[in-house]
Each structure stands twice: as C-alpha cells, then as structure tokens.
Amino acid sequence: MAAGTLVSSGSSGSMPTGSGSERVCRASIHALNNQAQTILTGLAGHIYTILSIVFCDQQGATGTLNIKINDGSNDIAILSGQTHGSEETFIWSDRIALEENDYLEVYNTVTSGDWYVSYIDQNWV
16 A cells, blocks of 8 residues: 655644734635636744635536645645536535645636635735
8 A cells, every 4th residue: 555645734834823813814716717727825933724615607618626635745625526516506514724835726617707715814924
C-alpha cells in the first residue's frame, strides 16, 4: 500500500499568538465559463473557515463540479465530478479550513455557473 504525503495544519510561520479580529465574509464568481478559478486565497496571519460553497447552474444544462484546495504544494480534491441538473443548485456545507499559502479553487463544466462562498476570516495581523 502506497503512503500519501502528510501536510500538517499550522505549518505557517505566522500563526496566532495574540488578539485579532473575526468577521463573516463572502466571495463570489458570476457566470464562470467552463473553467477552473481561484475563489479564495489564504493570507499570512489569517485563518479561514469555509461555512458553505454554493453553485447554481445559469446555462440551463447538466454538468459536473469540482472543488479543490491547494495546500501550498498539493492539489487536494474536496469534491470531484459532482453532477448537477439543469438550473439546479448544489450546496457544500461541510466546514473547511484554509490558512496561509492555501487557495480554494472551483470548476464547472457548464458555460455559465455562479459560485458563492461564505466564510469566517480570523485576522491575526
């Protein structure tokens, strides 16, 4: 059995040591056209907790979705090949954490899809 590569959380050199701020934020992409796009990028001194990722088909066609996180060196598939129907909405509601050097990327196969991500930004800078 082959072993995977373990990348531990908290590997950032600028993790929280004092007080900071916390706020609920959002990121969105309107009419993503059959391609992958980064929707959120981790910054130094921040911890992001993804609350939900919503996709809505605007083309009126069936397709598939992918969601991945790059942990600074590896693409980690969170969701791969998820099917959706014509004009349907897909909601991912499991919590995901991002930190410095991580980025969240979304992909849809239809020619017009809307994405909406809600998250908590803990800022320790």
